[in-house]
Amino acid sequence: MEHQVGNFEFDRVVDELQKQIIAQEREIFSAKVIEHAHHPTNFGRIEEPDGYGTCQGECGDMMEIYLRLNGVGIEEAKFVTDGCGPSLACGNMLSRMVEGLSLEEASRIRPEDLIVALDGLPEESEHCAALAVSTLREAIASGGAVVESKT
Numbered sequence: 839m840e841h842q843v844g845n846f847e848f849d850r851v852v853d854e855l856q857k858q859i860i861a862q863e864r865e866i867f868s869a870k871v872i873e874h875a876h877h878p879t880n881f882g883r884i885e886e887p888d889g890y891g892t893c894q895g896e897c898g899d900m901m902e903i904y905l906r907l908n909g910v911g912i913e914e915a916k917f918v919t920d921g922c923g924p925s926l927a928c929g930n931m932l933s934r935m936v937e938g939l940s941l942e943e944a945s946r947i948r949p950e951d952l953i954v955a956l957d958g959l960p961e962e963s964e965h966c967a968a969l970a971v972s973t974l975r976e977a978i979a980s981g982g983a984v985v986e987s988k989t
């Protein structure tokens with residue numbers, strides 16, 4: 839019983855801490871950044887991808903992007919990063935944005951477009967968007983031949 843009370847207290851403290859963290863995040867980040875960073879639906883790897891890119895940002899953080907292509911373009915995109923919260927948001931938003939686009943369309947996405955899609959990023963996090971876009975371009979470059987052979 840004591841153990842249950844202890845767990846209950848622990849859960850309450852964690853819950854309270856999470857609420858405080860989210861409240862602090864809201865002062866800095868848009869609701870979209872927070873949502874994508876906390877629930878990165880496209881986080882992960884694709885086995886035997888048709889396109890793969892990896893980049894290291896100026897901050898030292900890494901990102902990888904995996905693409906599954908079909909005859910038309912990008913069917914599925916996934917990413918992993920060991921970076922910050924905004925890099926999670928950028929990788930996730932970008933992976934979702936490119937699904938259904940041709941490689942050519944996806945290659946035209948600029949860091950500014952990603953920042954707009956996330957309803958803005960603080961200036962000190964703008965390089966996280968640049969990291970995601972550079973990684974995507976690497977993945978697209980590696981997958982160009984595949985999409986041609988599948989058409």
Ligand code: FES
Pocket residue numbers: 895897898899921922923924925963965966969
């Ligand atoms: Fe390194 Fe954001 S601080 S990717």
